[in-house]
Amino acid sequence: MSAPAITAVRDASHYSTAPARPITIALLGLGRIGSAVARRAREDRASPQPLRVVGALVRDVTMARPGAEEIPRTTDVAELFARRPDVVVEVLGDIEAARTLIRGALERRVPVVTANKALMARHGEELLGLAIRTGTAFRYEASVLAGVPFLGTFSARPLASRVTALSGILNGTTNFVLSQMRDTGAGLVETTLDAQRRGFAEPDPSQDISGNDAAHKLAILAWHFGLGSIAPEAIETIGIDGIDTDDVTAADQFAGVIRPVARIEQSGEGTTAFVGPAFLPRTDRLAQVDGVENALVLETDAGRLFFSGPGAGPIPTATTILDDVIEATRGGQPHAPVNRRGRVPVGPPATSWFLRLTARRLPPGDEIVGFLGSYGIWSHRTLTRGQGIWLLTYPCTRDRVEMALCALSAATPCDGYAIRALVEH
Numbered sequence: 053m054s055a056p057a058i059t060a061v062r063d064a065s066h067y068s069t070a071p072a073r074p075i076t077i078a079l080l081g082l083g084r085i086g087s088a089v090a091r092r093a094r095e096d097r098a099s100p101q102p103l104r105v106v107g108a109l110v111r112d113v114t115m116a117r118p119g120a121e122e123i124p125r126t127t128d129v130a131e132l133f134a135r136r137p138d139v140v141v142e143v144l145g146d147i148e149a150a151r152t153l154i155r156g157a158l159e160r161r162v163p164v165v166t167a168n169k170a171l172m173a174r175h176g177e178e179l180l181g182l183a184i185r186t187g188t189a190f191r192y193e194a195s196v197l198a199g200v201p202f203l204g205t206f207s208a209r210p211l212a213s214r215v216t217a218l219s220g221i222l223n224g225t226t227n228f229v230l231s232q233m234r235d236t237g238a239g240l241v242e243t244t245l246d247a248q249r250r251g252f253a254e255p256d257p258s259q260d261i262s263g264n265d266a267a268h269k270l271a272i273l274a275w276h277f278g279l280g281s282i283a284p285e286a287i288e289t290i291g292i293d294g295i296d297t298d299d300v301t302a303a304d305q306f307a308g309v310i311r312p313v314a315r316i317e318q319s320g321e322g323t324t325a326f327v328g329p330a331f332l333p334r335t336d337r338l339a340q341v342d343g344v345e346n347a348l349v350l351e352t353d354a355g356r357l358f359f360s361g362p363g364a365g366p367i368p369t370a371t372t373i374l375d376d377v378i379e380a381t382r383g384g385q386p387h388a389p390v391n392r393r394g395r396v397p398v399g400p401p402a403t404s405w406f407l408r409l410t411a412r413r414l415p416p417g418d419e420i421v422g423f424l425g426s427y428g429i430w431s432h433r434t435l436t437r438g439q440g441i442w443l444l445t446y447p448c449t450r451d452r453v454e455m456a457l458c459a460l461s462a463a464t465p466c467d468g469y470a471i472r473a474l475v476e477h
């Protein structure tokens with residue numbers, strides 16, 4: 053008789069009949085994400101141990117917290133730590149307060165989980181260094197591609213994470229807004245309000261629209277994947293607020309879409325990066341990522357890897373945070389990047405461009421093409437509609453595009469607007 057096949061080996065606690073001790077959680081902040089963490093912890097059925105939120109640090113204990121009314125609230129951090137939580141979850145949003153409180157927890161060797169992008173972009177390496185020195189778990193999986201667990205996987209895979217370039221859609225709100233503009237013809241303000249109602253946007257949605265949120269996430273990815281530490285301010289960052297529905301239609305005519313893209317690349321010439329709305333051909337993997345979905349393409353020496361899934365929203369974010377909580381109580385290891393290059397200078401890349409020129413009386417298209425050509429900007433697609441002309445160019449630098457548009461509007465009154473186009477030639 054053959055032995056039965058072993059199909060799965062589970063955690064030893066799976067076989068124990070003793071009731072598992074709950075994992076206790078202290079929340080720093082009880083806003084939309086904090087409340088979702090509390091709700092999800094209460095309702096969870098899949099965790100190997102029950103999850104119990106023992107208290108939350110808040111600014112105002114009297115404020116209503118829909119869905120999290122039962123959570124004890126305090127304004128006194130010492131009182132919260134006195135409850136001896138197994139893990140501290142930081143969901144404050146604020147940078148300096150979060151940094152101080154996380155440092156306090158790590159110094160007491162209390163594991164910490166955060167989803168704070170702005171904090172991690174600026175002080176992530178410092179906090180990670182403290183976590184490593186004190187041997188305390190410190191996890192930030194929900195800070196990038198909130199609903200897609202991948203950072204932890206790569207921390208444990210030093211060979212797979214030799215990344216030379218990465219590009220992605222790192223902000224759910226702006227991808228949702230641009231997708232809605234294309235699918236429904238609705239404008240920027242209307243679709244941004246919708247994103248807020250659905251809980252995708254930041255408390256200050258200008259952080260999403262301006263590209264700052266995606267720049268923070270790109271900076272985290274840069275050091276996590278060993279491309280170097282980069283100040284988010286050093287990354288060329290353009291908002292989506294210059295895009296109108298005519299641009300979306302023109303992109304469609306060029307067999308493409310406009311997406312909020314972030315990219316960093318390391319080559320013999322140095323490191324280049326940008327964040328902003330970009331034209332992508334429909335065939336590009338990122339062009340097929342719709343709505344609040346986020347995606348990431350990692351270019352490694354072992355091939356291209358593609359990840360996608362929900363990038364924002366209380367439930368995906370809370371789920372990833374709670375997985376980090378469970379993980380943090382297991383091994384005590386912080387997420388750690390596999391290699392580091394220290395601070396690196398970063399510049400804008402040379403790419404193709406998607407240009408729009410509008411005027412009450414535009415010169416004929418071939419005159420515009422000829423004028424831009426005299427500045428070394430050559431187009432391979434043009435489209436004239438109403439009072440506008442759209443062009444797709446061959447690669448050149450931003451300086452050259454800005455100089456040509458400036459000269460053109462001096463020669464013939466018109467408004468020029470340029471976004472990057474990720475087109476292969």
Ligand code: HSE
Pocket residue numbers: 169195198222223224225226252253254260265363364365
């Ligand atoms: N406001 C962010 C977004 C939330 O829309 O992507 C997730 O980081």
